[in-house]
Amino acid sequence: MNAYYSTLSGWLIPITRAMKTLDIEPIETLERFGISPSIVNDPEGRVCVQSLGNLFAYCNNKVGGRAFNIEVACSFHPSVLHALGYAVQSAYSLQEALERVAQYKRVVSNCCNMYAFEEGEDDFVADLEVYQYADSGRGVLTPHMIEAFLATLVQLSRDIVGRDFNPVKIQYNFEPIGADCDVASAFFDCPIEYGCDRNAVVMDAEVVRAQSISSNPAINEMHLEMLNKFMCRVDKTNLSFQIENRIVEELPLGAPSQADVAKQLGLSLRNLQRKLNDQGTCYKDILDNTRKRLTMNYIRQPHMSISEIGYLVGFSNVANFNRAFRRWEGCAPGEYRHRYLSSNTLAEACRH
Template structure:
């Protein structure tokens, strides 16, 4: 029997708006594919991705070509992703926002993994779709894959400006026999089919530019909410569970791996083995957690450098400074000065006017 693959019920909002654009009854259309419209009122509700894929197929046939895929993306707003959406909107830059989506992709669905990585002058955002164990068929249909990549483009434009265009779109599936001018116009870049990956390629420099909506204090708050959510919905992923424990303990000192193992009900050796199976270790999780929190704190001018070091579990400023240089190649004060530079922000704003 296939595992139950699902996605966040918030997708009902853009799907409903896209259905209305076809002059179809959204409630009847959703129910036709066993999707309960009332699930949209449940912040942690899920809908069956198989049903969603069937709905997309139906609506695309009704509209012609693949217009529905793009219409759903156009109707997307980050708020449908709840805490993840707000964390994305308050990220420092587009690259950080997309890395956050990649990190917390499980919030959105359990159908795929997402990776955001640099490759030469590009930021590559790749969607790695899972397969059903019994048939080997991809969990996500070509329609859903195209719509999701279009949604990533829509999200990116909302964060850095509507003039953003991808460098290229890559799909693993073959080109449809039906041309879709709507998709070509929306992406406004080369689209390649039969590739080795499903991916959006963005200009790396543009992805690193400071976003208008960045707010480190709000960002940190929503990341903490995300970690709490992940510990509820994915008890198999030790990284989330360990990071949640680290966040609780850091202000009074970084917890030892032995303490974390005891908290989670594991022996130290068993925890080490399980983390190794997931391709990580406690030291890396602790270091990455400290770095992420530090980069949020350092952007808040009311917090002193020594206070930040204390809050992320360092016993003295010297140790904190050494760790920060290892992370960013400069002292904390230098990083803050660059971040808060009025001239940098003025240039950024002028480049967007």
């Protein structure tokens, strides 16, 4: 029997908007494929992906070509992704935003993995690894849905770095869907490659790394706290989110030990270690990553002193904090802050 693959009900917002734009009756069409229109009112609701795949095929057939895929992306707003959307909007850079989507992809769907990484010196890649049905080997996401998602990543990128943003190229692991689609070509405005070994958006690494004008470290930290709590509810099998929440709560009093966190979660130390090992991580890495994430948000807030930040992320003295920061960023925290504040100029804002 196939696993139940689903996606966040918020996707119905851009889907129904796209239907209206293309003169497809939304309510009747959703019900035709067994999707209750009222589920959009539940921000934590889920929709069957197989039903959505059938809906995408129907809507594209109605309008011809692949225009529906692109219209869904054009109708996208980050709020569709719940707390993840707001955390992405306030991220420091497009790179940070895409890495966050990859990290918290289970907010969006349990149908795929997403990887965000630098490739060579010039490229940054958002790579979508689609799961397959166990009985047939068929991809859980259809080519239409893959295109809609990659187009949504491009739309999201334009919201963050500017409307003139274009990818370096789009890569699909399937052959062309029907005839050439002028709508898709015009939207991506870059080479589209088919029959590749991945589904990916390839971007200019320099553009991706640049500070976003919408970055807001204080608001971003609030959104991340909301996001972790949301993840603890929707993905109870992922122990990392629960541990990170405990660490965040305890850090101002000093870094909690692994044994303390295990006890708070009702687990033995050995059981906690085994579960984390099964998930490909360990307590030390979660603690270090959590400290770094908090630090990078705090360091970008000028009103917070370096010593205060060190205290808030659980270091007993500034020297230990400085050593950790150099390991993370290759420079002292004061030097990083100076560079950050210097780069946040009116000229940089105008560029976006």
